[in-house]
Amino acid sequence: MTAPGDAEFGFELVTCRWAERAWPPDRETDAVPVVARQLGTQRRRWDTVVVEADPDALAARAAFGADTLDSDLLHIVRNAPAEWAWYRDALPDPGYPWRYVRAAIHRAADRGVVEKRRDGNRIQIRQIAPYPDWVRRIVAIENKPDLDASAARALADQLDHDVSTALADEVWVATEATGAAVEPALLEDLPVEAGVLALEFDGDGVADDTVAWHPASLDPTTDTSLSAEEKAEKRLEIAERAYGSGWRSYVETMRPDCRWFELREVHDAFVPWCAAKETHPTAAECSGSCPEFQPEPPAWRTRGWPIEGGPGKGIKRLLARRRRDRR
Numbered sequence: 631m632t633a634p635g636d637a638e639f640g641f642e643l644v645t646c647r648w649a650e651r652a653w654p655p656d657r658e659t660d661a662v663p664v665v666a667r668q669l670g671t672q673r674r675r676w677d678t679v680v681v682e683a684d685p686d687a688l689a690a691r692a693a694f695g696a697d698t699l700d701s702d703l704l705h706i707v708r709n710a711p712a713e714w715a716w717y718r719d720a721l722p723d724p725g726y727p728w729r730y731v732r733a734a735i736h737r738a739a740d741r742g743v744v745e746k747r748r749d750g751n752r753i754q755i756r757q758i759a760p761y762p763d764w765v766r767r768i769v770a771i772e773n774k775p776d777l778d779a780s781a782a783r784a785l786a787d788q789l790d791h792d793v794s795t796a797l798a799d800e801v802w803v804a805t806e807a808t809g810a811a812v813e814p815a816l817l818e819d820l821p822v823e824a825g826v827l828a829l830e831f832d833g834d835g836v837a838d839d840t841v842a843w844h845p846a847s848l849d850p851t852t853d854t855s856l857s858a859e860e861k862a863e864k865r866l867e868i869a870e871r872a873y874g875s876g877w878r879s880y881v882e883t884m885r886p887d888c889r890w891f892e893l894r895e896v897h898d899a900f901v902p903w904c905a906a907k908e909t910h911p912t913a914a915e916c917s918g919s920c921p922e923f924q925p926e927p928p929a930w931r932t933r934g935w936p937i938e939g940g941p942g943k944g945i946k947r948l949l950a951r952r953r954r955d956r957r
């Protein structure tokens with residue numbers, strides 16, 4: 631059985647669901663996988679990101695709330711002292727004007743991730759808890775359900791970039807198992823450092839995963855086109871975005887408020903289905919510019935409306951609940 635639809639998007643969602651349950655495919659670990667999609671840097675966006683988290687430290691991260699801490703908030707929570715102190719004494723020089731730091735302190739205090747008080751005209755801060763070191767490894771996965779020769783060649787440059795930058799600890803290509811072994815010729819087109827994973831589907835989900843090629847461990851602590859210090863910052867920002875968004879947040883950029891939008895459970899993942907086009911729509915086509923879009927009829931909203939909303943809001947709540955349960 632194949633992945634849902636022809637869309638890479640459907641394959642991507644099923645891969646995310648599988649990773650959430652089964653990562654890693656090639657070794658034993660007590661790490662908890664935090665899975666997200668479409669994250670990376672300005673230069674390079676990965677299809678699927680798996681953050682391997684330390685279980686105890688991940689539990690401690692929950693004290694800072696379910697949402698992403700952006701770089702400004704991270705600067706505060708990572709450096710906030712255990713005892714009250716003037717923020718300029720407590721925090722390292724940010725390299726930009728202190729007024730931006732003050733704004734971030736107010737935002738952090740509003741979110742409850744740091745404590746603040748006034749001492750005369752000085753703002754003092756204190757940590758709510760030490761920010762935990764919860765990220766062990768970051769894994770980047772490219773999803774290519776049809777990994778043929780031209781797809782492998784098209785991927786090669788991107789994967790070469792990932793390997794040479796070493797922002798992630800490992801880079802993989804996930805493809806759909808065809809029954810035949812992955813062609814050695816395909817592997818020749820991909821950098822040897824990239825792993826290749828073949829996923830096989832049945833009616834209940836991913837029935838089997840086969841590592842067709844083991845990846846090399848990259849070293850993010852070395853200087854490459856990015857310095858080791860820059861990479862450490864970016865890695866934590868990516869991990870925080872993964873923590874805050876998960877992989878089910880796709881629904882926020884699609885149109886669950888369209889009357890044709892459905893979620894179908896396919897291979898143990900909820901995958902969008904468009905009843906008008908009878909296909910699994912991609913995030914790009916299921917948008918405000920879709921010519922088939924029709925708002926859900928007001929009658930669908932009667933139960934609890936407008937506070938509870940109609941099916942569109944119900945779908946968002948369902949996915950948000952799954953995201954919370956997962957954390």
Ligand code: SF4
Nearest residue numbers: 888891904916920922
């Ligand atoms: S008609 Fe367009 S907007 Fe509505 S569900 Fe289908 S793809 Fe999405």
